[in-house]
Amino acid sequence: MEGVEKSEAAYVDDEIAQAQVKIWRILFGFTEMAAAKCAVELGIPDILENHGDPMTLSQLSSALNCSSTALFRIMRFLMNRGIFQEKITKQGSMGYAQTALSRLLTKDGNESLASMLLFQSSSAIIAPWHYLSSRVLDDKTSAFVRAHGMDIWQHGAENPDDAKLLDEAMASDTRRTIPAVLEGCPEIFDGLSSVVNVGGGDGTALRILIKACPWIRGINFDLPRVVAAAPECEGMEHVGGDMFTSVPKANAAFLKWILHDWNDDECIQILKNCREAISEYGSAGKVIIVEAVIEEKGGDELKDGGLVLDMVMLAQTDKGKERTAEEWTYVLREAGFTRHTIKNIQSVLSVIEAFP
Numbered sequence: 001m002e003g004v005e006k007s008e009a010a011y012v013d014d015e016i017a018q019a020q021v022k023i024w025r026i027l028f029g030f031t032e033m034a035a036a037k038c039a040v041e042l043g044i045p046d047i048l049e050n051h052g053d054p055m056t057l058s059q060l061s062s063a064l065n066c067s068s069t070a071l072f073r074i075m076r077f078l079m080n081r082g083i084f085q086e087k088i089t090k091q092g093s094m095g096y097a098q099t100a101l102s103r104l105l106t107k108d109g110n111e112s113l114a115s116m117l118l119f120q121s122s123s124a125i126i127a128p129w130h131y132l133s134s135r136v137l138d139d140k141t142s143a144f145v146r147a148h149g150m151d152i153w154q155h156g157a158e159n160p161d162d163a164k165l166l167d168e169a170m171a172s173d174t175r176r177t178i179p180a181v182l183e184g185c186p187e188i189f190d191g192l193s194s195v196v197n198v199g200g201g202d203g204t205a206l207r208i209l210i211k212a213c214p215w216i217r218g219i220n221f222d223l224p225r226v227v228a229a230a231p232e233c234e235g236m237e238h239v240g241g242d243m244f245t246s247v248p249k250a251n252a253a254f255l256k257w258i259l260h261d262w263n264d265d266e267c268i269q270i271l272k273n274c275r276e277a278i279s280e281y282g283s284a285g286k287v288i289i290v291e292a293v294i295e296e297k298g299g300d301e302l303k304d305g306g307l308v309l310d311m312v313m314l315a316q317t318d319k320g321k322e323r324t325a326e327e328w329t330y331v332l333r334e335a336g337f338t339r340h341t342i343k344n345i346q347s348v349l350s351v352i353e354a355f356p
């Protein structure tokens with residue numbers, strides 16, 4: 001009632017009610033991932049995209065050759081979560097239509113994160129999440145090793161299908177992140193004659209970079225089995241090797257989502273090898289790192305993603321972690337870099353430029 005102050009008991013009741021809503025969301029948080037995975041596996045975002053107009057339930061169930069009962073319930077849930085929406089078809093019936101969210105789940109397309117969803121929801125990647133508490137109690141054995149008996153890289157070497165999922169997931173993020181880097185700080189590539197992408201996967205990042213900055217010669221450096229499967233591209237060579245041993249020489253070393261996979265000592269070793277790789281270029285050489293820079297309290301919605309990634313590191317890597325600005329300063333100084341800058345871009349990740 002207007003003018004009547006809320007009692008303390010009413011505030012406590014509100015708090016309990018809100019907590020009940022929040023805990024319910026947490027308890028069943030996995031349902032959003034599972035239903036979105038179901039839509040991607042069935043190709044529903046692609047079917048709607050190709051159809052153009054909104055599709056009725058009966059049109060969608062015929063396209064999928066399935067009955068409409070379960071499909072209706074999946075679509076109702078996903079619409080409730082903002083993936084898909086209801087729109088009137090040309091014939092005046094109610095139909096399903098794409099939203100900005102479901103467009104991110106089409107199987108191809110530059111912005112698509114469907115591969116990331118399929119990777120993160122795959123059985124091999126879900127399994128280590130069951131071992132987080134064991135990891136907390138015994139920091140020596142990672143959650144991934146507990147689940148699979150080996151680390152994620154060895155698992156990839158022995159399970160080509162899972163390795164393919166990982167490589168495609170990384171490439172899907174790269175297709176979104178590299179344009180954000182180019183848009184947020186294009187000047188960092190000015191005047192660079194060559195760039196070695198350390199742990200560059202299938203070369204997606206360099207392909208985008210070279211297209212935007214054709215003056216750059218690219219060296220895509222990764223494990224031999226990864227570069228062996230990478231497609232050829234003009235202006236770029238693939239080199240297989242081990243970044244803990246040495247890194248091919250170039251004007252700049254570029255590392256996206258590499259250092260967070262490793263502990264500080266390993267990170268410092270990789271960074272020292274990168275410093276050696278750019279040493280011929282003197283003060284014109286640099287290392288460009290694209291990683292999360294976490295804020296302890298989460299920061300804004302984008303930066304909060306860094307804390308989520310830190311949980312992912314805890315589950316999926318042996319010793320990896322996301323780092324705060326202070327932690328980045330520590331590893332860079334220990335690796336012999338004299339100064340560095342951190343730039344925010346339109347991504348969960350930031351751009352760190354480090355100079356010898």
Ligand SMILES: C[S@@+](CC[C@H](N)C(=O)[O-])C[C@H]1O[C@@H](n2cnc3c(N)ncnc32)[C@H](O)[C@@H]1O
Pocket residue numbers: 153170171173174198199200201202221222223226241242243244255256257258261
């Ligand atoms: C998390 S993925 C990131 C891939 C890519 N930079 C991206 O962001 O899309 C890590 C990459 O490091 C590579 N990698 C792992 N160990 C390596 C090593 N010892 N030497 C070179 N590359 C390695 C993996 O094969 C993988 O492509």
